[in-house]
Amino acid sequence: MRAAVPTQTRRISPLAVVGLTLLRLCELALLGVLVGGLVGLAVYHFYSRDLPDPGRLATHRPFETTRIYARDGQTLLYELFDAGQRIVVPLDQVPWALKAATIAVEDGNFYDNPGVDIRGIVRALYLNRQGSVRSGGSTITQQLARNVLLSPEERGEQSYGRKIREAILAYRLSRQFSKDQILSFYLNEVYYGNMAYGVEAAAQGYFGKATRDLTLPEAAILAGLVQSPTELNPLTNPEATKERQRIVLDLMVKQNMLSREQADVAFATPVQLRPSRVDIRAAHFVFHVREQLEQQYGAELLRRGGLRVVTTLDPAMQGLAEQAASQHIAELQQRNAHNASIVVIDPRTSEMLAMVGSVDYNNQTIDGQVNVATAPRQPGSALKPIVYAAAMMAGWTPSTVIWDVPLDVNGYKPMNYDNSFHGAQRLRLALANSFNIPAVKALQFTGIDAFLDLAHSMGITTLQERDTYGLAVALGAGEVKLLDLTTAYTTFANQGYARPTVSILRVSTNHGEVLYSYTPPKGTQVLGSKGEAIAYLISDILSDNAARTPMFGPNSVMRLSDDRPAAVKTGTSNDYKDSWAVGYTPELVVGVWVGNTDNSPMQEVAGANGAGTIWRAVMEQAHAGKPPQPFERPASVEEAKICGSTGLAMAGCPDQIAERFVQGTQPTPKPGQYITVTVGGDGSCLATDLTPISERQQKTFLLPPPEARGWSGPPAPTQPCPAPPSADGTATPDGPDVVAAIDSPASGATLGSTISVTGSAAGYYTLAYGAGQQPTTWTPIAEGLGGVDHGLLGTWDTATLPNGMYTLRLEVALPGNPPQATLATVRIDHDRLAVRLTLPAPDSSFAVGTSVQLVAETNGPVARVEFVVDGQVIGSATQAATWSWLASGRGRHTIEVVAVDVTGQRTTSPPVSVLVQ
Numbered sequence: 043m044r045a046a047v048p049t050q051t052r053r054i055s056p057l058a059v060v061g062l063t064l065l066r067l068c069e070l071a072l073l074g075v076l077v078g079g080l081v082g083l084a085v086y087h088f089y090s091r092d093l094p095d096p097g098r099l100a101t102h103r104p105f106e107t108t109r110i111y112a113r114d115g116q117t118l119l120y121e122l123f124d125a126g127q128r129i130v131v132p133l134d135q136v137p138w139a140l141k142a143a144t145i146a147v148e149d150g151n152f153y154d155n156p157g158v159d160i161r162g163i164v165r166a167l168y169l170n171r172q173g174s175v176r177s178g179g180s181t182i183t184q185q186l187a188r189n190v191l192l193s194p195e196e197r198g199e200q201s202y203g204r205k206i207r208e209a210i211l212a213y214r215l216s217r218q219f220s221k222d223q224i225l226s227f228y229l230n231e232v233y234y235g236n237m238a239y240g241v242e243a244a245a246q247g248y249f250g251k252a253t254r255d256l257t258l259p260e261a262a263i264l265a266g267l268v269q270s271p272t273e274l275n276p277l278t279n280p281e282a283t284k285e286r287q288r289i290v291l292d293l294m295v296k297q298n299m300l301s302r303e304q305a306d307v308a309f310a311t312p313v314q315l316r317p318s319r320v321d322i323r324a325a326h327f328v329f330h331v332r333e334q335l336e337q338q339y340g341a342e343l344l345r346r347g348g349l350r351v352v353t354t355l356d357p358a359m360q361g362l363a364e365q366a367a368s369q370h371i372a373e374l375q376q377r378n379a380h381n382a383s384i385v386v387i388d389p390r391t392s393e394m395l396a397m398v399g400s401v402d403y404n405n406q407t408i409d410g411q412v413n414v415a416t417a418p419r420q421p422g423s424a425l426k427p428i429v430y431a432a433a434m435m436a437g438w439t440p441s442t443v444i445w446d447v448p449l450d451v452n453g454y455k456p457m458n459y460d461n462s463f464h465g466a467q468r469l470r471l472a473l474a475n476s477f478n479i480p481a482v483k484a485l486q487f488t489g490i491d492a493f494l495d496l497a498h499s500m501g502i503t504t505l506q507e508r509d510t511y512g513l514a515v516a517l518g519a520g521e522v523k524l525l526d527l528t529t530a531y532t533t534f535a536n537q538g539y540a541r542p543t544v545s546i547l548r549v550s551t552n553h554g555e556v557l558y559s560y561t562p563p564k565g566t567q568v569l570g571s572k573g574e575a576i577a578y579l580i581s582d583i584l585s586d587n588a589a590r591t592p593m594f595g596p597n598s599v600m601r602l603s604d605d606r607p608a609a610v611k612t613g614t615s616n617d618y619k620d621s622w623a624v625g626y627t628p629e630l631v632v633g634v635w636v637g638n639t640d641n642s643p644m645q646e647v648a649g650a651n652g653a654g655t656i657w658r659a660v661m662e663q664a665h666a667g668k669p670p671q672p673f674e675r676p677a678s679v680e681e682a683k684i685c686g687s688t689g690l691a692m693a694g695c696p697d698q699i700a701e702r703f704v705q706g707t708q709p710t711p712k713p714g715q716y717i718t719v720t721v722g723g724d725g726s727c728l729a730t731d732l733t734p735i736s737e738r739q740q741k742t743f744l745l746p747p748p749e750a751r752g753w754s755g756p757p758a759p760t761q762p763c764p765a766p767p768s769a770d771g772t773a774t775p776d777g778p779d780v781v782a783a784i785d786s787p788a789s790g791a792t793l794g795s796t797i798s799v800t801g802s803a804a805g806y807y808t809l810a811y812g813a814g815q816q817p818t819t820w821t822p823i824a825e826g827l828g829g830v831d832h833g834l835l836g837t838w839d840t841a842t843l844p845n846g847m848y849t850l851r852l853e854v855a856l857p858g859n860p861p862q863a864t865l866a867t868v869r870i871d872h873d874r875l876a877v878r879l880t881l882p883a884p885d886s887s888f889a890v891g892t893s894v895q896l897v898a899e900t901n902g903p904v905a906r907v908e909f910v911v912d913g914q915v916i917g918s919a920t921q922a923a924t925w926s927w928l929a930s931g932r933g934r935h936t937i938e939v940v941a942v943d944v945t946g947q948r949t950t951s952p953p954v955s956v957l958v959q
Contacts, residue, residue, distance in 0.1 A: 107345075110353060119322070120325075131230065133222055133225060140256055142261075152183075157224075248263075250316030265290050266287055271341065326399025335349070335351065349551060352549075374636065381400050381401055382634065383413075383414035383635045386660065392536075393547070408638070415635075419523075420518050420619065420620050427584060428493065430472075441470070444468075452915070463479070466687070471592075482513045500540050524634075536577075546558065547559070598650060606665060608625055609673070610623060621649050621654075623657035627665065680708075689709060690710070726759055728759050781854050784800075784865075804828055805828040805854050806828050806854070807830070808853050809835050810850075811850050812851065817848075841872075845870055845871050848867070852865075875902055877940070877941035887956070887957045888958050893929075903943070904943050907939055910937070937954045938952075938953050
């Protein structure tokens with residue numbers, strides 16, 4: 043048998059392995075290139091189908107115009123047309139600065155790319171896939187292709203397919219036209235805002251000069267407008283324009299077009315705007331509508347797509363508003379008031395019927411092109427209805443008593459318009475008369491956050507920097523827009539239901555296709571579960587002519603003819619820079635501002651004698667011939683009798699008045715709010731056993747908080763009436779000046795368990811207490827021989843007594859004289875509100891920058907808890923009683939918490955000292 047021959051394995055050298063590998067890779071790469079090329083070719087042919095001929099660019103003609111109509115669909119307000127707005131200029135008349143600035147900000151590689159920036163497209167695709175802000179990656183050539191060659195409908199698409207078609211067109215344009223031709227087409231086509239298409243119209247429209255005369259600072263501004271011409275409009279938003287100019291100049295430096303010194307000089311050079319006159323009906327309203335249309339449909343479709351827009355504007359209402367503004371400003375010019383703005387809204391639909399942005403759009407002296415209706419200004423007292431609405435949502439009523447007395451909150455000392463204090467004021471009177479201090483206290487009660495939340499839900503779009511506002515915001519320290527504030531008042535007129543104010547009824551194409559049609563929604567109830575009732579009560583107070591008479595008189599501008607119900611509030615900012623009046627009937631809401639666009643002060647033009655006069659003129663004319671309509675009172679509002687002096691529903695009150703309340707919120711008397719005592723003579727002294735029965739009478743007094751004493755009118759008497767003459771007709775012999783007096787506790791005080799009673803007793807005395815305000819039985823506390831002068835009379839242990847009202851009696855007997863007595867009525871409340879800080883612990887130490895958790899604890903329900911560090915309120919909590927404090931400032935710091943109950947009473951915790959190091 044033949045042996046098997048062993049096989050020999052063939053060895054392959056490493057060099058051969060590498061060679062084979064490279065060969066395979068090359069084959070794969072070649073295959074990939076072929077496949078990629080085939081795919082790319084297929085994509086190119088697929089998206090090239092039906093593409094327009096790039097040659098059309100040379101014969102491009104103006105597009106179809108968009109028309110904006112009044113609400114009747116017939117009255118043309120404005121036509122977005124090209125005629126007179128585009129003037130073609132050759133490229134050699136365009137200064138280097140504008141060409142360079144445009145290329146720097148729009149397409150830095152313009153002269154080098156083939157019409158498409160591949161890196162820009164890849165970057166845009168990456169950012170879009172990552173969910174970042176949409177990045178277009180469009181070159182100047184692509185923008186030109188999109189704006190001129192694609193249809194208006196396709197321009198508005200946000201799709202990769204449109205991007206590919208746009209890129210193909212741009213590539214073809216670059217092969218058919220030179221770069222200078224493309225740049226010339228672009229500069230004559232692009233939209234610069236303010237109805238200016240092309241550089242020549244923009245140069246004349248903004249600067250009043252030809253393109254060839256533009257300076258570098260002006261060129262940088264124009265080049266920066268292309269990205270967002272409405273938002274960056276230098277006539278209406280100069281701050282944003284200036285920021286954009288800096289970006290353009292920086293890009294020119296980055297691309298070595300300018301030196302840093304040249305860019306800085308250009309940025310610092312002032313630019314004089316010389317806008318051209320625009321003949322247009324309701325110009326500010328039209329531009330307000332245009333801005334909304336651009337946001338919804340894009341600028342290109344708006345200016346090229348031939349849209350038909352029917353707005354909410356009522357030409358008759360607009361006309362009478364313009365006339366009222368012009369007429370009354372002419373009368374106020376001698377007091378340095380030169381401008382006015384008006385907004386009129388139908389509260390039943392939230393449709394804007396008129397908008398006067400200034401008295402003369404074309405008057406450059408008053409900056410007439412600035413729309414003051416959408417410009418933030420300080421509203422003064424016109425914000426107060428929102429403050430009080432928030433307070434009502436938190437439990438206050440129209441009869442809640444607020445003390446209008448001197449107030450000092452960490453150095454902030456608000457004053458009233460008349461520099462006076464008015465003592466106890468029911469909420470109705472405080473709001474109707476526009477007293478400042480009660481409004482600040484109402485904001486203290488609700489908390490700034492709750493007020494801002496309500497304001498924003500009602501339509502206020504400003505007041506966003508919460509940490510910067512203090513209590514002065516209740517008096518208009520923040521800035522709001524007239525349109526926003528009028529919208530907020532519309533919420534009151536609409537029973538608490540908030541809706542955005544609309545200015546467009548219908549948008550359709552030139553073929554009749556309806557793109558948008560407005561149907562009024564019910565809105566969102568923003569005043570809470572009792573919103574309809576609260577809205578009605580605010581309307582009832584603001585239309586109460588009798589309530590506001592003490593400050594404004596019975597026949598102010600706020601009172602309409604035929605006593606037509608109209609709720610209105612005026613406002614005046616500091617130094618008379620802004621005069622406001624916003625008010626409404628069930629059919630109409632009118633907001634008016636008077637002042638100067640440059641914020642210069644007027645000469646004592648307040649809300650009533652400035653904006654108020656225009657408000658009344660518009661209201662009277664708008665309602666002429668129409669019967670007065672009352673504010674509809676919801677079933678959840680009921681009427682009750684209250685005591686005018688105390689705001690409480692009390693039997694036997696001598697000054698009873700009718701008040702309206704949310705059902706179930708009528709204020710019932712609570713211990714500590716008032717005291718009823720038996721007085722004698724003229725009512726200035728307490729009746730004693732010696733006072734004739736015929737001279738005794740019961741009298742009720744409101745018990746003021748400590749800070750209001752001295753401002754609250756005649757206090758409850760604390761001294762007994764003098765003894766009557768003796769039987770033989772001679773006067774009872776006089777004794778010491780002070781026979782009997784209780785110093786502490788004072789009448790009306792709320793007390794805890796063990797009480798030290800101090801005072802004076804000239805002779806033998808007995809100290810006793812009885813239940814209620816007119817006890818029939820007395821329980822002894824202490825007795826003594828007398829001779830006590832403002833000292834301790836006795837110690838009263840109330841630990842076993844139930845909560846309630848009690849009366850202390852000090853009776854003193856002097857030889858040869860009948861006994862004399864004095865009384866003090868107090869409240870025992872073992873469950874009174876208490877608050878303490880549980881974290882941090884006393885004497886804790888923290889490093890600078892540590893977030894310290896502050897935790898408070900109360901023994902009952904509260905409206906809110908305020909956290910105070912070194913006397914400054916740093917936060918307010920309405921839910922969990924916690925707050926985070928960022929430890930700063932080395933050294934000792936004192937932390938306290940203040941609990942505020944639903945009646946507005948405040949209790950402060952014992953202070954806790956901590957060390958920051």
